[in-house]
Amino acid sequence: MITNDLQPLSIVDNVGFVEYTKKLQPLYSLPNRKVLSNTMLPFKYNEVRKKLHYLLNIVTHISVTTDMWTSDSQKSFLSVTSHFVRDNKMISAVLSTKEILGNHTSQNIATELKLIFDEWSVFDKIVTVVSDNGANIKKAIIEMLQKHHHPCVAHTLNLCVIDAIKAVPQVTVLITKCRAIVTYFNHSSQATEKIKNMQKQMGVTELRLKQDVPTRWNSTLIMMERICLVKEPLSAIITSLPNSPDFLNSSEWETLLDYTNLFKPVEAMTTELSGENYPTMSLVVPLIRGLQYAVRNRKMKTVEGESLKSRLLEVVWRRLGQLESDKMCAKSTFLDPRFKKIAFGNEIYANNTTKWLVEEVTSLIRQQNTSVSTNTPREASVDKSEVSLWDLLDVRVAEAKTICQNAPNVNANIQLEQYLRQNFVDRSNNPLDYWNRSQSTFPELYMLSKKYLCIPATSVPSDRVFSRAGQIINDRRNRLKGDKLDMIIFLNSNLNIEGV
Incomplete structure (x- = not known):
């Protein structure tokens, strides 16, 4: 429960859980939090760690991803995931989620990465390290560790979309208007109830508006797509709401449709490259060409849509075109x-x-x-007075x-x-x-x-680690120590790996 469901260690002290356990089996004695934290968790961690270490020891090549993250409690963590081929299967395993003390300098990052690589005895097996394009982490990998660095393609795609949108001011304005509409409905129970009732009256599926995260373009795409889906009930009630935000006019609705149509191939490519159970680096070159083809053949209905399309093609070629020549x-x-x-x-x-x-x-x-030649012993001298039927073939x-x-x-x-x-x-x-x-x-x-083929195209595996870390470090577990967090994430990620 602690590692699979990411339950807090303190669950064994909760009155409701204690009573529930007694009802299930009165004779069972729950371990207290100290035993759970200091004995059971480390024991299981060491058991699984030993098995993973064996797997890493017998493979010849691995690739790793790494990223940094700061929790709500202002603690900084560095994650490292490993990726290798074993028995013709892709294996992805978390190696470490380590708390980083001090400044995020390239020297500090390099030191921590080297400690992790040496701890797992993989330093000389690393083919490449995949991360975002942060100057400090790139310098740590390339200059200090002298390892090959590959930029996260998903991160680069994100930058392509951001660059394209910034180049078309009308689209930026449109996104701002959509964001204001979603924020209004998310903060107004009256507005939420009205749109819900209108959807019932119209006999359409009840859908809530979705708020985006400005740093993740695909969440903005999801927000825009959802607004398109609720256009009719939204249009029917917006004028009757107090202090309602500015609504979209007809030309803006057309631009919105162009936006969602244009960026769907980018979202599909990001999803394809973010997998962990199949090779992804080999997909990069054909998908870049496929993306260019798909975008070029998208039919835009507005001037803004055409401008966005031209800009996206230009920035994709500038940022990703060179990957075809990347070794x-x-x-x-x-x-x-x-x-x-x-x-x-x-x-x-x-x-x-x-x-x-x-x-x-x-x-x-x-x-x-x-x-x-160095290991093969010399053949013993053979009496050639007797000729074998196979001598001629042996010579050839x-x-x-x-x-x-x-x-x-x-x-x-x-x-x-x-x-x-x-x-x-x-x-x-x-x-x-x-x-x-x-x-x-x-x-x-x-x-x-x-x-x-073991090289991941993105650092998404490390991002997923931090998604789990965010679930663990919350109000109920804000005092959880870094080593315990590392153990829980390690077990959560690696318990189901074949061979572990």
Whole structure:
């Protein structure tokens, strides 16, 4: 109950819960809060932690996301989540939710991240660290930890929408008017009751207006969509309400429809990239191209809508267009058997990615050949006075092996060409299933697929950690210590992971 349902530790002291427990089983003795906090919780945490540590120890590559958050009690926390491929499945696990003391300098952030990475023995296994574009966290990752940093694509999409809206003042005014209408209804029980009754009279579904969070554009989209859905009952009662806010005119309603129509593909892309149970970095390149195509083909009815559309296309290309040439994105896309080279809009980027992968496969083959040559004992001398029926074939096989070992670059090129000639996997299928079946056919590419397909496209996993933390640190638990919060979130997130 404490970890799954995020109940406060103090629940064992609540009179109602104590009585409820006695009714269920009079002979059961509830643990007190001290035992629960100091004995039971740490025991379970250490048990699960040991199992997760074993999983992280046997995988070769992991990617991590990280983010920072400040609670209502003004405590700052740093979250770290890990992502890796195990038994052809994506595994996501929370590593730490650590309270950060002092200023949020890049040095302090780097120090805490290094402690977490070393605690889990994963520092040398990290492929990339995904976070937002905050200058302090980027500097901590790139300059101080000398790790590859990848910006959160969801965060960048959010910035694209904000930039596009700011460029069209009429849309900003429209959002402000919609926000004022929603705020009015949320603070007026009379207005809420009136719109509810009007919806009953009209025989339509009863819907409440939704308030947005200005820092999250998709919540603004939800607010606008809801206003569109309640347009008729809203229009019927607004003039009869005291001190009602300014209402939308006909042209503003058309602009509102353009707004919701235009940004639906952006919302769909954000949702697609925010998953944790399937590879997401490989989706970035095809989804950016798909977003551009979807937005370009949206039909706008207003001048403001056309201006918003043009601006959105421009800012998406400026902020996201370069990701097609980003090595992490490009390799991940190439190694997704649903996309390969066809997802690239620019053939130059696709060819560059082929070269990068040939180089990496070549390096892996050389390493393996070196390992084989140093570990393989010399063959015992064989009496050649007797000729075997298999001697000729054995000689030819040995020659073929020598050619492959002496030309790893050729072997790498052949492997890439054969992979590209394979049929595309259906888009609804899991690409990890393909690689599980093909690991003996393309051994080096299989190794690289586990390296690049484990990278999350966003830092949303860390954001989800803070959503849970917000539920835990409330008025009933505002004195909860940082280490206990870490344990509860860790168990809440990791108890159901396969193998843990």
